[in-house]
Amino acid sequence: MQVNEIKEILLWCAVFNYAILFIWFAVFVFAHDWMYGLHHRWFKIPVEIFDAIHYAGFAFYKLGIILLNVAPLIVLFLVY
Numbered sequence: 761m762q763v764n765e766i767k768e769i770l771l772w773c774a775v776f777n778y779a780i781l782f783i784w785f786a787v788f789v790f791a792h793d794w795m796y797g798l799h800h801r802w803f804k805i806p807v808e809i810f811d812a813i814h815y816a817g818f819a820f821y822k823l824g825i826i827l828l829n830v831a832p833l834i835v836l837f838l839v840y
Contacts, residue, residue, distance in 0.1 A: 763840045767833060774829035781821055788814055 787795060796810050805813075 763836060767836050767840075770829050770833040770836070774825060774833060777821075777825045777829060781818065781825065784821075785818065 796807055799805070799810060
């Protein structure tokens with residue numbers, strides 16, 4: 761596999777993962793009550809805990825995108 765192919769793959773992976781993150785955030789913001797109601801039926805958690813879990817999930821997912829997609833992509837652009 762050539763370096764240019766790896767760059768392209770990492771770029772599309774980053775774009776796809778950020779799209780998932782933005783969709784997740786949009787659903788969380790605009791359909792919060794529906795999403796909370798759905799999860800509350802299963803887990804019986806208070807809304808504050810539900811929000812904290814999602815914010816931690818956003819942070820973990822974003823960190824994963826940066827460490828696994830964006831950082832290697834930047835290194836490849838700087839080196840090659």
